[in-house]
Amino acid sequence: MSNSHVAAATGHRRTDLPFVAVTMGDGAGIGPEVTVAAVVEESILGECRPVVIGDAVRLRTAAKSIDLDVEVRPIHAVEDAVHDARTVNVIDLALLPEDLPWGELSPVAGDAAYQYIKVASELTMAGKVQAICTAPLNKEALHAGGHVYPGHTELLAALTETEEVSMMLSTPKIKVIHVTTHIGLVDAVAKIEPGLVQRTIERGHQALVRAGIPNPKIGVAAINPHAGENGLFGYGEEAEKIAPGIEKARAHGVDAVGPLPADTLFFLAGRGDYDLVVAMYHDQGHGPVKVLGIEAGVNVTVGLPVIRTSVDHGTAFDIAGKNMADSHSMVEALHQAAEMATR
Structure with a gap:
């Protein structure tokens, strides 16, 4: 400098x-x-x-x-x-x-x-x-x-x-909001539940509307590889913990889609298909953002x-x-x- x-x-x-x-x-x-x-x-x-x-x-x-x-x-x-x-x-x-x-x-x-x-x-x-x-x-x-x-x-x-806030990472290319952040991975999976997923989606929606995106398209990541592959991976977390939260957010007028395989979702968001990615845990969201360049990222506390x-x-x-x-x-x-x- x-x-x-x-x-x-x-x-x-x-x-x-x-x-x-x-x-x-x-x-x-x-x-x-x-x-x-x-x-x-x-x-x-x-x-x-x-x-x-x-x-x-x-x-x-x-x-x-x-x-x-x-x-x-x-x-x-x-x-x-x-x-x-x-x-x-x-x-x-x-x-x-x-x-x-x-x-x-x-x-x-x-x-x-x-x-x-x-x-x-x-x-x-x-x-x-x-x-x-x-x-x-x-x-x-x-x-x-x-x-x-x-x-x-x-x-x-x-x-x-x-009582409850969310961490959102914002870059010129993608934006990511986290359902869980500074806890271990096993604890994160245990903490994820439909109400928390819904509230996180809706907080992200409100933040983007405030930022000037009137109807943001939101992609919600799965926990397991391939979004569980119909029960082949994991223990049904996508159907039990994530999908009901998405449906409730959609019922409130939020354009949310998922749960989607995280690797595919970040690719789609990077090319502009989604305005916001909802990540389930810290590294799922932080990893892709930091690959884009740490100097470009901004952390926003939502809620x-x-x-x-x-x-x-x-x-x-x-x-x-x-x-x-x-x-x-x-x-x-x-x-x-x-x-x-x-x-």
């Missing part, structure tokens, strides 16, 4: 654009780097008013590490932000030590990442910002910091007192009372602080947050 993409300050900015709270993630990972790079992109500043929730000292260190010439400007309230391509506005929680090492697991950084999300959630629930965009946190550091959640999705559900998008990559401790991180996924996550907030 360099500061070559940063245009000169453009002076007057529209004040009707949505505010987006941008959490900088785990301070020992690449979150601070991709955050400072993304929030000063001219394309983003034309769509929203980003305000970082994080640590000013760490953001300055990150900007220096990627040769980015910007002012990191602490503010007390989102309305105090000044939006131009040389200013990073930050609500500074000042939780990290100045000498925090890059690329090393830290309970302090894990706790700080939680606190950034907590403040962003409070700002959104209070109507101060219109969306949240999150840089990656490290689950092990989060747990070491005293916050035992599988990830951002479950953490935000708890903070907003939301929250707030809009939340995120990068679809981790903290990348191995390259943190080395001017090797790619901010494209963060830029795309901010773009989708702004687009949904505007709609």
Whole structure:
């Protein structure tokens, strides 16, 4: 990264654009780097008013590490932000030590990442910002910091007192929503049931309608190879756990088809036959998306009372602080947050 993409300050900015709270993630990972790079992109500043929730000292260190010439400007309230391509506005929680090492697991950084999300959630629930965009946190550091959640999705559900949410991965080529996410495969199969399948399909339908697709066509994946091949594979999970949920969603006016063999379904979705794939478990959905390129993926939490998008990559401790991180996924996550907030 360099500061070559940063245009000169453009002076007057529209004040009707949505505010987006941008959490900088785990301070020992690449979150601070991709955050400072993304929030000063001219394309983003034309769509929203980003305000970082994080640590000013760490953001300055990150900007220096990627040769980015910007002012990191602490503010007390989102309305105090000044939006131009040389200013990073930050609500500074000042939780990290100045000498925090890059690329090393830290309970302090894990706790700080939680606190950034907590403040962003409070700002959104209070109507101060219109969306949240999150840089990656490290689950092990989060747990070491005293916050035992599988990830951002479950953490935000708890903070907003939301009983059930879904993870949706969005790329320019395919979109995937998950019936189950951060649990083991055996537990995922046990958890899948018609009501959960139906609710996931309908959440995905509503998310795409909000995104401007009025009648999305949804393909629902099977659990077993060849969708069970009429009982040859598995124990009838498709007929017992998935098909009834699809039928109930269809009865509510959703254009859903399945259960379909996952390998065929992803091929068909990739060529444009389906607007959304419903995956049954984490790797069934994540694998095909990441083959398309991690930098193109955005993680959207569906079902929250707030809009939340995120990068679809981790903290990348191995390259943190080395001017090797790619901010494209963060830029795309901010773009989708702004687009949904505007709609």
